[in-house]
Amino acid sequence: MADLSDEIRNGLGEALANGDPDAATAFTRKALEQGVEPLDLIQQVIVPVLTRVGQDFQDFVIFLPELMSAGEAAEKATEILEEVIVASGKQVASLGTVVIGTVENDVHDIGKNIVSMLMRSHGFKVVDLGRDVSPSAFLEAAQKEKADIVAMSSLMTTTRPSTHSTIKLFNEVGLREQYKFVVGGGCVTQEWANEIGADGYAPDAASAVEMCKAILTKE
DSSP states (O other): OOOOHHHHHHHHHHHHHHHHHHHHHHHHHHHHHBOOHHHIIIIIIHHHHHHHHHHHHTTSSSSHHHHHHHHHHHHHHHHHHHHHHHTTTOOOOOOOOOEEBBBBBBBOOOHHHHHHHHHHHHHHHEEOOSSSBBBHHHHHHHHHHHSSEEEEOOOSGGGGGGHHHHHHHHTTTOOOGGEEEEEEEETOHHHHHHHTTTTTEESHHHHHHHHHHHHHHHO
């Protein structure tokens, strides 16, 4: 096992922060060639850099395109690392399983896709159900994947009630207490989250990751 050199640490960190997937891929492969452990790259470079990028987004230092680019670069790097980890037969310590989707009758998914990308980069197992996801589809996926968190996105006011319908279905079948429910999207507010009995609300992708970490840490 080789130590993480400053060249790799700084090079990969800059590639992620600058949203450069080619450079991120190159530095990741170079680190592996030098014998660096995949988990060291994830824990010592990728997660801290993405956390900083997320904070910069919340502080309006950077904006949505930069956040998306950083997430895409990190996803390229983590894909390579995951392949190596799987091939070695080691278990990746996942933070938890998140089933995510845009709610029924809502076809907007850019925000949801960014949340999925950042969560994967931070170590969550993410099952993305896509757009226009019915309450029953959320229920089926949560059970099948043994989810820790069910994350719902709603961009249009007309579809916001679907977040309520989904939680209501879980209540009706007696499974509400098995999962944590988080909501977000353009039309969702903290007040709405409180009203429907969700466990958390996040105004943006970066804070969604931190919120999910906090929810699972409390358990």
